Amino acid sequence: MRRFAIFAGSALAAFVALAIPASRAAGQSDPSMPPVNDRPNPFRTVEGWAKLPEGRTWGSTSAVAIDKDGRSIWVAERCGVNSCAASSLPSVLKFDERGTLVTAFGAGMILSPHGIHVDRDGNIWVVDCTCTGGRTPAPPGKGHQIYKFSPTGTLLMTLGAPGGGRDSAFFWQPNTVITARNGDIYVAEGHSSREGSNARILVFDAQGKLKRTWGSFGKGDGQLDQPHALAMDSRGRLFIGDRGNSRILIVDEQFRVLDTWYQFSSPSGIWIDARDSIYVADSESGSVNPPHGAWKRGIRIGSARTGVVTAFIPDPEPNPPTTSSAEGVAVDAAGNIYGAEVGQKALKRYERRK
Structure with a gap:
């Protein structure tokens, strides 16, 4: 996909010189900045756009992506509840541009689908976080893995050991996966804010061999x-949604930090389109996060080049008792936005108002 271009050499050095002053000049790199809640909402909400088979209802989902064709939508949902551990339903679903279900697979494989990614060849990567808070315990020796499927559901690769691992082993509660143009695989791992939790980015080559890890738990x-979300812009900069720290870290391919953005609040999901527009889903501010209680949940939209926030789709439930609004976010070639929701158990589509 075009947004995964690798950026290196003298071009990188030139861009680094420009990137940091651009956002700071706009006053956007301050962790104590006032909430960005007042941007216009140029979108209307479409509920029930994706049609499930008769008798099936949506479960929690944080996993949504756009097919290689730019029109079809891939979703991984948690089998009508918040875990597929006791279900025989397929958890990976493909809908065409009209919202009709055309493909489904993954039954009995994925306990808690959390992230989904479509690579340049159209293959589907699904993250099994196994992070449902113990409400449905994972069977021993299962979960904490990442699966690569063909578009028809053939399993092509598995990353991680069944049941997971920490330190030199992997994974433990992986959150999301993306691939770069050269085939490298980036995984964000760590779904707990407890002291001593794992929190890192792992990079694998195209064959699944670990190349490096970066990051540790802390502030x-x-x-x-x-680290709940990953995306790359057209220059190959990696955007890391550092959700527990309510910031986005922008790093180069050597993990040198180029900038830190706070204006998108607590990022659960990030999508960057071919024009370097950035869409950030914040499901953790407001009533569920007292330190960020003044920030509203929703999807903030802006520029991945400058960091300026230009639009905001607010969560329609201002004070829910648990996590709400979209965690996963994706945007199709026509500019329609899709929000995958855990607390509300839904996939919403947002179309630009006419």
Whole structure:
């Protein structure tokens, strides 16, 4: 996909010189900045756009992506509830541009689908976080893995050991996966904010061999707290949604931090389109996050080049008792936005108002 271009050499050095002053000049790199809640909402909400088979209802979902064709939508949902551990339903679903279900697979394989990604060849990557808070415990020796499927559901690769692992083993509660133009695989791992939790980015080559890891749990430089989202812009910069720290870290391919953005609040999901527009889903501010209680949940839209926030789709439930609004976000070639919701158990589509 075009947004995964690798950016290196003298071009990188030139861009680094420009990137940091651009956002700071706009006053957007301050963790104590006032909430960005007042941007216009140029979209209307379409509920029930994706049609499930008769008798099936949506479960929690944070996983939504756009097919290689730019029109079809892939979703991984948690089998009508918040875990597929006791279900025989297929959890990976493909809908065409009209919302009609055309493909489904993954039954009995994925316990808690959390992230989904479509690579340049049209293959489907699904993250099994196994992070449902113990409400439905994972069977021993299962979960905490990442699966690569063909578009028809053939399993092509599995990353991680069944049941997971920490430190030199992997994974433990992976959140999301993306691939770069050269085939490298990036995984964000760590879904807990408890002291000592794992929180890192792992990079694999195209064959699944670990190349490096970066990051540790904490609040400081080079540290992460629930790295929940990954995206790349047209220059190959990696955007890390450091959700527990309510910031986005922008790094180069050597993980040098180029900038830190706070204006998108607590990022659960990030999507960057071919024009470098950025869409950030914040499901964790407001009533469920007292330190960020003044920030509203929703999807903030802006520029991945400058960091300026230009639009905001607010969560329609201002004070829910648990996580709400979209966690996963994706945008099709026509500019329609899709929000995958855990708390509300839904996939919503947002169309630009006419």
